[in-house]
Amino acid sequence: MTVQARRCAVRAGATPQAIGRAATLALYDELALSPKPGLVTLVDNGSHADMDARSFVRSLFALRGYFPRIAALGQVGAGFAALEQCGVAAEARMLAATGGVNTHRGAVFQLGLLCAAAGAVAQQGAPLRPAAVRAALVAHWGAALALRAQRAPILPGGRVARRLGLRGAAHEAAAGFPVLFDTALPALVAAQARGLAPRLARLDALFHVIAVLDDSNLALRGGLAGLRHAQAVARGFLAAGGAAQPDALARAAAIGRDFVARRLSPGGAADTLAAACWLQRLADL
Numbered sequence: 001m002t003v004q005a006r007r008c009a010v011r012a013g014a015t016p017q018a019i020g021r022a023a024t025l026a027l028y029d030e031l032a033l034s035p036k037p038g039l040v041t042l043v044d045n046g047s048h049a050d051m052d053a054r055s056f057v058r059s060l061f062a063l064r065g066y067f068p069r070i071a072a073l074g075q076v077g078a079g080f081a082a083l084e085q086c087g088v089a090a091e092a093r094m095l096a097a098t099g100g101v102n103t104h105r106g107a108v109f110q111l112g113l114l115c116a117a118a119g120a121v122a123q124q125g126a127p128l129r130p131a132a133v134r135a136a137l138v139a140h141w142g143a144a145l146a147l148r149a150q151r152a153p154i155l156p157g158g159r160v161a162r163r164l165g166l167r168g169a170a171h172e173a174a175a176g177f178p179v180l181f182d183t184a185l186p187a188l189v190a191a192q193a194r195g196l197a198p199r200l201a202r203l204d205a206l207f208h209v210i211a212v213l214d215d216s217n218l219a220l221r222g223g224l225a226g227l228r229h230a231q232a233v234a235r236g237f238l239a240a241g242g243a244a245q246p247d248a249l250a251r252a253a254a255i256g257r258d259f260v261a262r263r264l265s266p267g268g269a270a271d272t273l274a275a276a277c278w279l280q281r282l283a284d285l
Ligand SMILES: CC(C)(COP(=O)(O)OP(=O)(O)OC[C@H]1O[C@@H](n2cnc3c(N)ncnc32)[C@H](O[C@H]2O[C@H](COP(=O)(O)OP(=O)(O)OP(=O)(O)O)[C@@H](O)[C@H]2O)[C@@H]1O)[C@@H](O)C(=O)NCCC(=O)NCCS
Pocket: 048, 050, 083, 084, 085, 086, 087, 088, 091, 101, 102, 103, 104, 105, 106, 107, 108, 109, 110, 112, 113, 153, 154, 155, 156, 157, 158, 159, 161, 167, 168, 169, 170, 171, 172, 213, 214, 215, 216, 217, 265, 266, 267, 268, 269, 271, 272
């Protein structure tokens, strides 16, 4: 097979179905990571009385058709209104599957947009590199996202973020997901390059995200003080060596107990970690 033919064959793997399946797998990568301060894992509900691993698995199952669908919309150059309509319908399916519990609303938004951007890159026949996905997101829907971010937020998290002057999900998207591309993915890649196993590399990346993200879940649950506490604790964990520490898992579990005691849950950071896992999975398509 010629080099050119091999390249085409490689890109032929970047179908909306493959892009979307990678999103579902990446969300499971996130769910399965443990310990994860304040968040739901397969063995711990964190700071949540209303959801557990079953809620998230049901949610993933309900969203299994959404991510390929929105990637296909991106592939045909759909406008933001069509993406938003697709996302709203997916949210409804998610809520129906979870009995009204908000498991992946942020992931429906963040990973949905990213899948659409990956679909647009695949349509150009280009490799699904992170920089190409980021550029496609901004080029196709950057202006619409900037307008979307100006809309008065409806959700309690978005309202708290606006009141506190934080960059909530809508603003993070309008900025081209800087924490994902400039913090989460580089931290994940650097941890793997240092030889950390996948579990520890993902844990290290999660703490890098918690340390810098304006996570509206933390602000909603703990106010600005709660958000700043979580960020400071994450910085402390990283300053002590992060997930490379010999007792990293025990330290992360102790931080989890602290977050649960304060009812803190960095749901936005969890979604951003999942998106970083998804970007890495794209390289295999
Ligand atoms: C644009 C929307 C996200 C809504 O706009 P809004 O500005 O209101 O968004 P936020 O409230 O700021 O965030 C919504 C969810 O996004 C995650 N998130 C939080 N901060 C950030 C951030 N800085 N960057 C990226 N993502 C962020 C987070 O989602 C995760 O946490 C939720 C679970 O945690 P939990 O504490 O349980 O949350 P609650 O249920 O609210 O609290 P309790 O009731 O349990 O106490 C879960 O959603 C995770 O995914 C924020 O919650 C968007 O919703 C929207 O417009 N959607 C419709 C259209 C659409 O989806 N389009 C897709 C293609 S355009």
